[in-house]
Each structure stands twice: as structure tokens, then as C-alpha cells.
Amino acid sequence: MSTQPLLLSARGLSVGAGGRVLCSGLDLDVRPGEVLAIIGRNGIGKSTLLTTLAGLRAPLSGELTLDARPLAGWAPRDLACRRALLYQAHEDHFASTVLDTVLVGRHPHIGRWADESERDVAIALDALARVSLRGFEAREVRTLSGGERQRVAIAALLAQDAPLCLLDEPVTHLDLDYQVETLALFVALAHEQGRAVVMVLHDLNQVLRFCDRALLLTGAGEWRCGTVDQVLQADVLSHAFCHPLRELRDSGRRYFVPA
């Protein structure tokens, strides 16, 4: 995996919000084909870090490059072709069909004077099929349930077709079956199509099952990054989440439960 060229790279990255340093001196390399989880307590700065990695907010200090080019120097539209971000809030102020909402993901690929082509529509329909929402094209997004709306957002992200996928809690609102399905889909994107997936997750057992590496934010700017097995240790996690965790084993797989 380490022979792959770097996609996203951070060196000495410090991220803060509201006068607070959330993570300082972060060194992070993200390569094609890997799934990285960002974990930590509520309000510790996971989403802020993710939007910084997406180039939507400036870091306090440090270097951040995508394809070996400084992130700040990217034209917004070119950047949108290389990295996608699944954001937590979906704002639906106006009526829109599911298909039009997914087609939004094609925006950076369509020229300023052009309209969506048949190919763009085909890509959007395919994305809907991958989140099991084929047949919902003409539905109004505001009539969907929270979980369905979240899957529409995932379909839009798939339609954007970017090599780097940054996901903020991709499985919130989803039923258990769709949670597993969605995470398996992103793992397949990484392992089979060579994309890089960086996602904020809450469920440590999902991190154990689906992710290759983990970045744990522990507060006061401190962090720990490594393979899932290195980072997800009972003592480390108990300290980071301020609650004792017990490790269980079943058929060779590890699980964490609150003690």
C-alpha cells in the first residue's frame, strides 16, 4: 500500500476553532486504496479537521497538499473533481427531486455553459442504485425519511466520482442493515477501485471491522494515528472516551463494549 503515490498529505497541521486548538502538529498521509477512520469524543474537532482536510477552512498552521499541490492553491472546481465531502447537515430549503439532488454531484464535471448530459443522468441513476434508492428518482427529497435523505446524499457523493472521499458520520440515521451495506460500499470503493476514504465514525466496532487505519483525537491538540490494531486498544480508548472499555473476542475478531 505504501508504494501508492500520496493523495492527501498533512505536515505539522494545526487545526483550531473559536480560539481552541483541536489538533496540533498533525502528520498524516492518505493513499489511494485505504480507509482511515477519525475517532474521538463529541466536540473534539473531528468535523473541523475533516472540513480542513477538504480545503473548506484554513488550518492554523502547517502544510496540506493534495496530489502534491498545496490545497489552498487549487481552483474550487478542480478540487471538486478530486475530493468529495459528505457533510452532516442537509439543507433542503426548496423543493427538489431525488434525481436533481444527486445530479448536483456532477456539477464540477459539467462545463459552465453546458447542461447535464444523458451520461450524467446515467451516472446519477447508477449512484442511486448503489444506495438501494433506484425508483425514488422523482420523489421530493423533503418527503424522505432522515435515513433515506442520508442515502441520497451518499448517492450525490458517489456521482461526484472523486478519488478522495471525506465522510462525516456517513451512517448516521441509517438502519443497521444500511449501515453495514454503506460501510461495505465505501470499503469496496477503496480496496477495489483504489479510492481513499477518510471518515468520522462513532461506532468503534465498525472501525475495527471496516477501517485500515485510525486517527484518534484525544483533546488539547493531541492525537494518535496508526493501524486500527495499534490505535484501538482498550487502555487508550478508555482514556480517550473517559469511560472504561472492555475488549471481547469472538471468532478471531475484537469488539469493544463499555464496562
Next chain:
Amino acid sequence: MSHPHAARPDALPARPRGARRRVWVLPLLAAVLSGAFALALSLGSVPVSARELWTLATGGDAGLAGQVVLSLRLPRALAAASCGGLLAVAGALMQVLLRNPLADPYVLGISGGAAVGALLAMLAGVTSALLELSAFAGALAAMALVFGLAHGEGSRTPTRLLLTGVIVSAGCGAAVSFILAVASEQSLRGMLFWLMGDASTASRPAVAVGALVAGMVACAPLARDLNLLTRGDVTAQTLGVSVARLRLTVYVLASALTAIAVTTVGSVGFVGLVVPHLVRLALGNDQRLLLPASALAGAALLLLADTAARTVIAPAQLPVGVLTALLGVPVFLFLLQRNGR
């Protein structure tokens, strides 16, 4: 991937529906607008027949009828139509900017600023071009004030813009009341007509027509970016839209269009609110179609309203803003009621 729960009985069959499929609406609206023009030019104290209109249009001489049409009715019709278009487009843009389908071109205090400028000019006894200049300066001042105070980063920008605009409007309203209180009896009637919106004094339709054309040209390449802006700042930014720059562009554009319309015909209400809203209900929220359709529909609506305003109680005239409000309020309440269910 397949899923046992994927097939839902209420799921509709795949049928891509896009704005591109409904562009036939534009020629239809253009035809309605042409009809409204024919009506506006022929109705009045001197009836002008279709034959006389045709003679004029083909460059012939139609005598008295021709003079009435060319020197009186055509400038007024052009002013009313272009201002209707300006207000509708400005309303559509404001609704995107504030991400609120109930926003209108006046919500950010622009008409209030223009009213203060115009009434101050009337108070000073100034008329014609200087009055229009004063109204325009008032609109720009209100716009600069609102944007200067509400400017900032972050997701709360639309709310802050809206609140600042409402407060500046209220301040302008107080200033207007003050001016009305101290104004002389003779100037009061002119002031009230101006406040209600009135196309009878419109003298320079070319400015409004030019502004409408320029505004539409400026909007064309931004339409798809605007579609993204309706879906939230983060979504738009993630997908390659320079949100801060687009928002400033839209703000300046919508404000300038509104200022020109208000300067030309006074603060005509409801066109900028109802027209984009109706068009959105009928055609969806794709700005590529919504903006030109709103321009045409707004033009036709204000032209018809102005024609009615000068004919229903002829020889007296109504301020056209009174008619648009009388029409707009029930239409709007009906829409809200229908949407609420």
C-alpha cells in the same frame, strides 16, 4: 448492491425530469408578454386598433393613434414591463441568496432606502432626473449599509442579512413617516403615489430595459452555481462554487436591479415575491429556467396590471402597486395555504 427492502410500493418509476424538458415555457411566456404589449398599446382614452398597431410596427404612419402609442403608451408599457421583469428576477435572486422562498426584492431595505431618497428629493422640491438620482442613491446607501453590517463568514450569513435588512427597512419606514408628516399638502399626493408604485411618471424606460437585458446576461453563466447555493454553503463550496464571491455578486446584482426598478416605477409590491414563487411551483427550482421565466412572467404581469391601473377607473388612474398588492395578497395566501397541506 441489492437489498430486500429496496423496492417500495410508493416508489415512482424511473423518469428523469429536468428543466431542459420544459424550455417550451419560455416561448409561451414571450407570447403572453407580446399579447400584454398589444393590449397595453391599444387600450386607453384613444382606442388604437390592431390594424393601426400593425401599420406602426411596420414603419407606417398611423396619425393621432400613432402619436399616442409612440409618445405615451409605448414608453410607459416598456417601463412597466421591464420593471416587472427586474423585480421578478431580483426576487428570484434574493430568494436564492437568503435561501428563503418567501424573500422579496425589498426585504433587504432597498426600497426603503430608495423611498427615503425620493421623498427627500420631493421635500426639497426636486423633480425628474434629480429625483430618480436621489432615489437610486438612497437604494445604494441602504444596500451598502445592510451588506456592510451583515457581511461575514459562516452559515448564519443569510439569517444575519435578513435581520439586518428588516431592521434597516424599519428605520427607513420611520424616516418615510417622518417626511410624510412634515411634507406640505401639495407634495403629499405625489409622495403617496411614489410609495405605492406608479408607472405614469416613468420617463426613461431605456435604462430599465437595458438593466433587465444586462441582468439576464449576467445571470446566465451563474445559474447552475445558484442552484447549488440553494442547497447550502458547504454543499456549494464542496462542489466547486466560490460561495463568498458568488454571494457578493448576487447581492450586488439583485440590489442594482431592484434599485433601478424602484427608481423607475416606485416601490411596486408583490411582483418580486409572487412571480418567482409561482414560477417555482410550476416549473421547479432550476435557476436556468426560473430566472428567464420569472423575467418574462413578471414583465407580463406588471404590464397587465399597469394597463388595468390606467383603464379601470379612467380617466382617473390607480397606482399600479395598489393593484399588484390587491392581486398578490390573495394569490400568496392561497399558495401558502395549499403548500401547508
